[in-house]
Amino acid sequence: MNTVDIPRLREIVGEKNIKTDPLDLYAYGADASVYHASPWVIVRPDNTGQVQKVLAYANDAKIPVVTRGGGSGMCGQTVAIQGGILLDMKGMNRILEINMPDVYCRVEPGVVDDDLNAALKPYGVFYPPTPASSRIATIGGEIGNNASGVRSVKYGATRDAVMGLKVVLANGDLVTLGAHTRVEASGYQLHKLIVGSEGTLGVVVEAIIGFVPIPEFRCLGVANFDSLRDAGNAIGEIMASGTIPSMLELVDDVAIKAVNKTMGLGLKEVAASLLFEADGKVMEAVEYEVQKMKEICEKNNGADLWYSFDAKEREQIFMGRKKLFPALSQFDAGLASTSLADDMAVPYSKMADMAAKIHEAAEKNGIIMTAYGHCGSGCMHTKIMMDTSREEQWQGAKRAIAEIYEYVNSIHGTTSAEHGIGISKADAFKVEKMDSLKMMAAIKMALDPNNILNPGKLQQAPEDWVTATDLRYAVNS
Amino acid sequence: MQIEKTKFENLEKWEGMLAKCIRCGYCYEHCPMFKYTRWESDAPRAKNILAHGLLTGEVELTPSVAEKSFNCFFCKRCEAACSSGVKITDIMLDLRRDLVKLGYYGPGTTSITDRSCARCLQCVRACPHDARDFIDGEGIVVDPVKCKSCGICVEICPIEAITIPLSFGTDKVELERRAVEFLHSRESAKVIMYACNWSYHPDIQNSRLPESEIEEKEYEILVNLCGGRIDQNLLLTPFLNQAWGVLVGVCPDDECNHNGQEAAKKRVKRMKETLENLDINPERIHLVQIPNGDKQLCQAEIDTFMEKINQMGPIR
Helix, strand or coil: CCCCHHHHHHHHHHHHEEEEEEHHHHHCCECCEECCCCCEEEEEECCCHHHHHHHHHHHHHHCCCCCCCCCCCCCCCCCCCCCCCEEEHHCCEEEEEEEECCEEEECCCHHHHHHHHHHHHHHHHECCCCCCCCCCCCCHHHHHHHCCCCCCCHHHCCHHHHHEEECCCCCCCCEEEECCCCCCCCCCHHHHHHHCCCCCCEEEEEEEEEEEEEECCCEEEEEEECCCHHHHHHHHHHHHHCCCEEEEEEEEHHHHHHHHHHCCCCCCCCCCEEEEEEEECCCHHHHHHHHHHHHHHHHCCCCEEEEECCCHHHHHHHHHHHHHHHHHHCCCCCCEEEEEEEEEEECCCHHHHHHHHHHHHHCCCCCCEECEEEEEHEECCCCCCCCCCCCHHHHHHHHHHHHHHHHHHHCCCCCCCCCCCCCCCCHHHHHHHHHHHHHHHHHHHHHHCCCCCCCCCCHHHCCCCCCCCCCCCCCCC | CCCCCCCCCCCCHHHHHHCCCCCCCHHHHHHHHHEEEEEEEEHHHHHHHHHHHHCCCCCHHHHHHHHHHHCCCCCHHHHHCCCCCHHHHHHHHHHHHHHHHHHCCCCCCEEEEECCCCCCHHHHHHHHCCCCCEECCEEEECCCCCCCCHHHHHHCCCCCCCCCCCCCCCCHHHHHHHHHHHHHHCCCEEEEEECHHHHCCCCCCCEEEEHHHCCCEEEEEEEEECHHHHHHHHHHHHHHCCCCCEEECCCCCCCCCCCCHHHHHHEEEHHHHHHHHHHCCHHHHHEEEEECCHHHHHHHHHHHHHHHHHHHHCCC
């Protein structure tokens, strides 16, 4: 193990921007995944020059560098499984420019998503990829992960919003990628390559990102279905109809029961519910879109159809979906809600089958799983609820996950829709990308020959996610 | 690395709940300590991780670990934001109970009394949490489990013998320094608002705006974490540094965890009298009561006050 020259790092970032106490290191060893591994030192740079110096040093000394934003990743992306320097980018948190005439803003990577949107609001615009964790997720972390959220079905993911990046490479060199323009025809579009690379190719120190106008009208509807198949068919038909939903969410029966059980919302316990929303500047146009989606749901045996423009009523309808995350955590006193097999994307026509497969794999392996997600983007989320202290539950989860991703692969889906790969989904990722792994390794080798940037993630992740690193849970037997 | 486990009798019962914390981090955006230091290891999630590590033996009990466990202002915003219903403050209180038994007393954010204490016992009477006592031969003793770091004792001590060692930007000297710094930083600066809670802070929270956005800024919000901490100097300092007005935000009567709003009301009333005696419009200082999390109301109160202050103009 290479040792870190702490005085050297202290000289680069200053005393106030470095932590070496074992307690701090332990606290920074976790994110929202199932893993835990302490880094050797935490460094919080204030500016690009410091990032360059830290990387140049780490590259020379061959010390791993793990870049971290809000630490809200679900797959272990920011867990320093090989130790090394943890680069906490929350120190670089300035919104540098809001450029209305050219419709972009420039931000440092530590800017928090919600803060950016609060700053953009007075201008009547918003940054749309916004994941559910937007209150703490940083723009840098969202770029590393190619984050998206409920409205990405209409407005796209982070990769669609990023126009340009300033990136510090492994050797400390600073490169400017992309442009200040919406289009850029030639070359390798290297800024897009950095998006979703999970900190393995460089450290983003500045981003040029686009924004869109805040719509004047939003209309949200709901439809209940007695079968997942019907809900799945409705999703496919809506997306094929030319309708442009600004949100299209699926929640399954497990999710509905969880919300009812923990929040007492009294939702009708059906096989599946669809939430559909349209937005825009013209009320009639918005209503036209929603009406069309409603008709498609009706045609596919959707019941209890209802929609509203009213903000309070919309909030009421959306409450169930919004409360799902906490509801799953509080589902059962003896069960923890773990981020495993947490997302995937499948073709629209396979949505219902995917949800059914998740239920089947869960039942077979003695765990509880739910299926929900931004199905308008083909995105499906799950959580595994299990007794994390029991070894057999982990083995059951492992089998269920293997079955689920085997199915995802067989129907030409993809391993991650928006949460990323990190460690926990790497097994499936490596199978899915089997024929391009060498290409990825070549890119990685070209940009980071000493393999210092977030080593052991994505295609480099260890084979078995359960034993890849220490689990954050105390597993007894 | 596994080390020899220490027995944590009170903390043990929370093992299951600590596993239920999904470590989403939604708690730390609200934490006043995180907002001040911006280190995740000062935030509530880190406290859960720490408690878990102590129980599993992965974290060695050291004075710095103990100190961290005594850092909390008990605003409980973390619990309100917790997606898993984890009782973060209850867990930390049980950890504190264990730590006290093991001989660790913080102090962290708990208050301590200096030897210069004149034993007037005002702090004992004023403490809303019954955390202070006078023991013959020992003087004033503070129960580090009961102390909720509201700072009311700090404010009431006539000889300034009480301090909160780790203030996270909320001690009077720091607040006064920041008020003066803002008022002299730009032509547009007119008003200081002391807000007892971050929860209704309407500005962006953990990022920084471009300088061009704030160059015309007219007011600065300084979070002091309990209205009960406000003293006359804190209210007077802005006026001595060209401020046009001072706005004080505290919790509604039935919401304050420390009954600090009553003290704040008295001090604002007294400052109004002082201003009147100096022939200054007493409306230049104003107290508003804002429920937890009500950013809209806070912004509306600020806007109304700014409008009034702009009509009054500077103090001549």
